[in-house]
Amino acid sequence: MSRADTQEDLNAVIRQHSELLAAQLHSQRESLFPPDASKSMRKFTSGEAAALLGVNDSYLRKLHLDGKGPSPEVSSGNRRHYSAEDIHNLRILLEKTARKPGDYLPGRRAGDHLQIIGVMNFKGGSGKTTSAAHLAQRLALTGYRVLAIDLDPQASLTALHGVQPEFDLLDGGTLYDAIRYEDPVPISNIIRRTYIPNLDLIPGNLELMEFEHETPRALAQGNAGLFFFRVKEALAQVDDQYDVVVIDCPPQLGFLTMSALSAATGVLVTIHPEMLDVMSMSQFLRMTADLMDVIADSGADMSHDWMRYLLTRYEPTDAPQNRIVAFLRTMYGDKVLNAPMLKSTAISDAGLTKQTLYEVERSAFTRTTYDRAVESLNAVNDEIAQLIQKTWGR
Numbered sequence: 367m368s369r370a371d372t373q374e375d376l377n378a379v380i381r382q383h384s385e386l387l388a389a390q391l392h393s394q395r396e397s398l399f400p401p402d403a404s405k406s407m408r409k410f411t412s413g414e415a416a417a418l419l420g421v422n423d424s425y426l427r428k429l430h431l432d433g434k435g436p437s438p439e440v441s442s443g444n445r446r447h448y449s450a451e452d453i454h455n456l457r458i459l460l461e462k463t464a465r466k467p468g469d470y471l472p473g474r475r476a477g478d479h480l481q482i483i484g485v486m487n488f489k490g491g492s493g494k495t496t497s498a499a500h501l502a503q504r505l506a507l508t509g510y511r512v513l514a515i516d517l518d519p520q521a522s523l524t525a526l527h528g529v530q531p532e533f534d535l536l537d538g539g540t541l542y543d544a545i546r547y548e549d550p551v552p553i554s555n556i557i558r559r560t561y562i563p564n565l566d567l568i569p570g571n572l573e574l575m576e577f578e579h580e581t582p583r584a585l586a587q588g589n590a591g592l593f594f595f596r597v598k599e600a601l602a603q604v605d606d607q608y609d610v611v612v613i614d615c616p617p618q619l620g621f622l623t624m625s626a627l628s629a630a631t632g633v634l635v636t637i638h639p640e641m642l643d644v645m646s647m648s649q650f651l652r653m654t655a656d657l658m659d660v661i662a663d664s665g666a667d668m669s670h671d672w673m674r675y676l677l678t679r680y681e682p683t684d685a686p687q688n689r690i691v692a693f694l695r696t697m698y699g700d701k702v703l704n705a706p707m708l709k710s711t712a713i714s715d716a717g718l719t720k721q722t723l724y725e726v727e728r729s730a731f732t733r734t735t736y737d738r739a740v741e742s743l744n745a746v747n748d749e750i751a752q753l754i755q756k757t758w759g760r
């Protein structure tokens with residue numbers, strides 16, 4: 367057999383395998399979700415709704431009994447369940463009589479700038495997508511207007527939100543459409559509503575790789591302009607519609623990540639506290655700094671409101687992890703978020719069914735397992751919300 371023959375065979379095999387896999391994934395999804403069904407958000411217990419709103423459950427019950435605001439679904443034992451939509455409507459109602467403006471709708475006020483948070487690290491598996499998804503959902507559920515962007519060609523954030531990158535985006539629909547050099551579309555064309563009020567999504571898929579290929583070409587032809595501003599300029603078109611943008615970055619320091627970094631006002635670097643991860647992070651930081659120097663040399667303002675490290679998949683009982691955490695905290699001080707994201711089977715199991723922990727029912731897990739994981743995620747996300755509030759001067 368000649369060399370060319372084997373090469374052709376390899377192509378054919380890979381193509382065949384790709385088609386087999388795509389068909390399998392498709393049928394798996396068909397069995398999980400009927401073709402036109404879309405994801406929906408579960409209902410929240412009155413206790414959960416009260417906690418999200420920051421009021422007492424008894425106050426919510428009184429509102430219900432007085433016929434004020436949305437009516438919850440009442441089940442046996444007089445248990446009340448609220449939809450995410452109900453919670454949003456309650457927010458609007460409560461804000462009208464709030465003691466301080468922003469108690470229930472904590473987003474931007476006049477003069478506050480849009481927060482753009484890039485979640486990055488070039489190590490795959492460092493928890494970027496998990497962190498980005500839970501942050502975006504928690505912010506939306508607590509009253510911020512949020513746009514989540516999947517900038518990773520592997521599209522895990524997209525899949526997590528019920529959009530199938532290999533089927534639902536055959537005619538484009540990723541951020542690539544809005545940042546490409548030829549005929550970019552308005553960013554509003556590619557923004558999708560999700561099943562969570564206040565949370566919109568720009569999905570991703572492999573097409574995003576085109577930006578990595580086209581940028582060097584455009585640079586060579588002198589057409590790229592300030593390529594690293596493509597994301598920032600696209601977002602400027604919808605600046606007034608959101609409070610926070612959360613960008614899930616690809617696991618490499620390419621042109622997409624650089625553009626996200628240039629757009630970002632806040633940077634979250636996820637770290638899994640294990641030696642190999644920390645060693646690769648040192649390279650990541652050096653390369654990032656080098657690239658930011660290059661971008662700054664061309665006149666861009668690379669200043670950010672904040673940058674934090676987030677410890678992910680942390681196991682408090684693991685001695686080697688604890689040594690690394692102590693080492694990172696000593697070295698980087700308050701740049702490491704106080705709250706770590708704990709490792710939890712509740713988080714990974716939810717991920718297996720393409721859900722976040724905020725989407726699954728508490729009853730799906732042992733109560734302590736679920737509560738511990740949710741508390742850890744809430745603590746992380748609420749600490750980030752505080753950073754956002756601080757940059758708005760509150």
Ligand SMILES: Nc1ncnc2c1ncn2[C@@H]1O[C@H](COP(=O)(O)OP(=O)(O)O)[C@@H](O)[C@H]1O
Nearest residue numbers: 490491492493494495496708709710713714717
């Ligand atoms: N806190 C956690 N507890 C348990 N599993 C986690 C946790 N965070 C992430 N994972 C799992 O680790 C894997 C990698 O996480 P992911 O967020 O996809 O990383 P990245 O986006 O950096 O590649 C996923 O399978 C995810 O479900």
Ligand SMILES: [Mg+2]
Nearest residue numbers: 494495518522
């Ligand atoms: Mg990811």
